[in-house]
Amino acid sequence: MTGQRIHFTMPQRALHWLMAIMLLAMLFIGVGMVSTVGPKYLALLATHKTLGVAILALALIRLVVRLCSGAPALPANLPGAMKLVAHLSHYALYFFMIAMPVLGWGMMSAAAYPILLFGGLHLPPILPQSAVLQAVLWKAHFYFAFAFFGLILLHIAAALFHAFIRRDGVFESMAPLPIHDHAPSAQVHPAE
Amino acid sequence: MTQPDPHSPARTIGYLAVIAGVVVLGAGSFAYAAGWLSPSRLTPTKLVSALAPTSGPALGHRRNHAKGVCFSGVFEANGTGTEVSRAGVFARGTYPVLGRFNLGTPDPDAPDATVRVRGMGLQITAPDGAVWRTAMINLPFFPVATPMAFYDLLKASHSTDPGAMASFTQAHPEFARFGGWAKSAPWTTSYAEEAYNSLDAFLFVDASGARHPVRWSLLPQAPVSPVTNAELTRLGPNHLEPEITARVGQAPQRWTFNITLANPGDETDDPSKAWGPDRRMLTVGTLIVSKIEPERDGPCRDINFDPTILPDGIAVSDDPFPAARSAAYARSYDLRASETQYYPYHLQTAKSSTP
Ligand code: HEM
Numbered sequence: 439m440t441g442q443r444i445h446f447t448m449p450q451r452a453l454h455w456l457m458a459i460m461l462l463a464m465l466f467i468g469v470g471m472v473s474t475v476g477p478k479y480l481a482l483l484a485t486h487k488t489l490g491v492a493i494l495a496l497a498l499i500r501l502v503v504r505l506c507s508g509a510p511a512l513p514a515n516l517p518g519a520m521k522l523v524a525h526l527s528h529y530a531l532y533f534f535m536i537a538m539p540v541l542g543w544g545m546m547s548a549a550a551y552p553i554l555l556f557g558g559l560h561l562p563p564i565l566p567q568s569a570v571l572q573a574v575l576w577k578a579h580f581y582f583a584f585a586f587f588g589l590i591l592l593h594i595a596a597a598l599f600h601a602f603i604r605r606d607g608v609f610e611s612m613a614p615l616p617i618h619d620h621a622p623s624a625q626v627h628p629a630e
Numbered sequence: 631m632t633q634p635d636p637h638s639p640a641r642t643i644g645y646l647a648v649i650a651g652v653v654v655l656g657a658g659s660f661a662y663a664a665g666w667l668s669p670s671r672l673t674p675t676k677l678v679s680a681l682a683p684t685s686g687p688a689l690g691h692r693r694n695h696a697k698g699v700c701f702s703g704v705f706e707a708n709g710t711g712t713e714v715s716r717a718g719v720f721a722r723g724t725y726p727v728l729g730r731f732n733l734g735t736p737d738p739d740a741p742d743a744t745v746r747v748r749g750m751g752l753q754i755t756a757p758d759g760a761v762w763r764t765a766m767i768n769l770p771f772f773p774v775a776t777p778m779a780f781y782d783l784l785k786a787s788h789s790t791d792p793g794a795m796a797s798f799t800q801a802h803p804e805f806a807r808f809g810g811w812a813k814s815a816p817w818t819t820s821y822a823e824e825a826y827n828s829l830d831a832f833l834f835v836d837a838s839g840a841r842h843p844v845r846w847s848l849l850p851q852a853p854v855s856p857v858t859n860a861e862l863t864r865l866g867p868n869h870l871e872p873e874i875t876a877r878v879g880q881a882p883q884r885w886t887f888n889i890t891l892a893n894p895g896d897e898t899d900d901p902s903k904a905w906g907p908d909r910r911m912l913t914v915g916t917l918i919v920s921k922i923e924p925e926r927d928g929p930c931r932d933i934n935f936d937p938t939i940l941p942d943g944i945a946v947s948d949d950p951f952p953a954a955r956s957a958a959y960a961r962s963y964d965l966r967a968s969e970t971q972y973y974p975y976h977l978q979t980a981k982s983s984t985p
């Protein structure tokens with residue numbers, strides 16, 4: 439492709455959508471499991487820990503990919519304040535997708551729980567035992583989870599706003615499948 | 631992007647409505663998953679709150695079995711258990727143990743003779759680091775058949791309605807057995823003279839992968855001298871902890887670790903039904919308690935003896951209690967860990983930081 443890149447790279451898009459599904463699943467599993475005393479509690483918790491650690495690994499890969507591949511520029515006519523909010527919110531999303539699993543792992547370490555995942559995997563503790571630390575990390579894991587979910591809702595609303603109302607190519611830049619671009623520049627594709 | 635004008639006000643409003651709908655749907659399903667729309671769902675928070683006396687919970691303490699003392703020692707496995715479970719702790723050998731003797735009450739200051747149920751929290755660590763935790767009681771069967779019934783029992787017993795307990799016992803006939811035991815079973819003057827039972831059924835998985843439904847018990851090797859409740863009362867409100875401290879100070883105390891294998895057809899999902907004595911029993915080793923430490927700064931304080939923390943070779947069965955207990959104990963742990971200011975450590979610097 440010549441000129442300015444208008445899409446996130448394929449690996450970036452694959453990671454974005456895979457992780458979007460995983461993160462939403464994690465948030466629902468999280469609030470679901472802590473509100474049940476039924477037998478499914480145990481399976482949900484095991485899934486939560488396993489998926490959470492997988493997310494941590496993917497998030498770190500994604501961060502590296504992001505630093506290497508960059509991101510397409512936002513439309514030039516997007517107001518400066520909106521650009522700022524877009525950038526800040528993306529930083530925050532990265533922050534949460536890395537912080538949440540680290541907090542989960544950390545709080546379980548501080549509570550001296552063995553951290554067993556599906557498949558018999560056993561994570562080592564990353565912190566020494568400390569109830570005081572556990573309490574801080576647990577509260578952070580709890581409040582961050584709701585902040586994260588709220589931010590994701592705003593993020594989805596903004597993405598749909600770009601897709602339906604502004605129609606400025608921002609949605610297409612991250613679309614899961616290559617679809618026709620609305621962005622003016624997208625119409626000219628000299629031999630890719 | 632040409633045909634119908636995408637910027638017409640009507641279309642814009644329509645799209646905004648779609649976006650708002652997506653957000654509301656997202657938030658709504660999240661609230662549903664979190665149980666906020668289902669007030670009848672039994673949550674760990676409700677179950678744990680129901681344990682509290684009417685005066686409120688003892689902050690910083692376990693929400694049940696709040697009065698207790700830490701112990702450490704070893705589990706000496708004789709190797710017999712390897713027949714039914716591949717867990718490392720059953721291979722012949724000696725493995726470190728951490729535990730807690732306790733009284734089944736939400737009140738850490740309850741006088742010993744007012745608490746009928748005594749318990750033991752136990753953690754055995756295998757050489758490969760695999761941890762097994764269990765919390766057992768001296769009752770030979772659990773008072774009720776399901777976690778929901780336990781919740782109903784707690785509510786009835788704290789209810790101001792004078793008929794609440796009567797209607798509970800009517801709905802849960804199995805509870806009468808507990809009443810009978812509480813009245814007739816002898817008391818003892820020592821934690822060392824009690825038997826501790828898993829009550830819940832678990833599955834042992836052997837080296838071939840075959841599963842064996844089991845329950846287990848720790849039987850005291852100390853001679854048991856039964857006393858009446860009046861005799862125990864005369865020993866004072868805090869007899870058990872100094873007694874076990876002095877006794878273990880003189881000599882380590884021992885329990886025989888017995889595994890009971892279910893007969894074909896035995897129910898594994900109801901801890902209120904004891905399995906009869908004609909079950910196959912395996913003695914898999916001996917628990918040796920050699921050190922007692924006060925809870926406040928002791929190594930058991932910040933441990934959650936969650937009965938679902940199991941090594942490979944032991945798994946939960948269809949007994950609904952372990953999962954419910956795991957959820958409730960985690961809740962209790964989260965609460966007490968965030969209340970340490972109400973139950974401060976003495977040794978702020980040298981507090982229990984086992985690696
Ligand atoms: C992207 C990663 C993660 C997300 C989005 C997430 C989200 C959540 C949510 C929403 C809850 C319920 C909070 C509440 O309502 O109390 C929760 C609880 C919990 N999470 Fe995570 N989590 C993540 C990673 C992890 C990891 C990696 C672990 C452990 C290895 C973990 C362990 C836990 C535990 C143990 C609880 C229950 C806390 C309690 O005792 O109440 N989480 N998580």
Ligand code: HEM
Nearest residue numbers: 457458461462504528531532590594597598608609611612
């Ligand atoms: C758990 C859910 C989600 C998370 C954590 C998330 C995270 C992110 C992050 C961090 C970015 C910045 C690009 C990057 O560097 O990777 C991004 C971009 C984007 N996301 Fe999401 N996303 C989620 C769900 C969604 C959904 C459901 C949609 C669509 C409805 C969406 C649409 C977009 C779009 C269009 C962009 C490109 C924005 C731009 O170019 O500035 N995302 N997302």
Ligand code: HEM
Nearest residue numbers: 692694695730749750751765766777828829958959962963
């Ligand atoms: C649904 C039923 C039950 C509920 C809601 C419940 C609740 C609790 C709670 C909240 C704690 C404090 C946990 C902590 O903060 O670490 C606890 C401790 C304990 N429970 Fe249960 N329990 C239940 C059933 C049982 C059963 C069936 C047994 C025995 C077979 C048992 C034996 C114990 C023992 C021994 C402890 C003390 C463990 C220690 O020393 O830390 N409980 N229980």
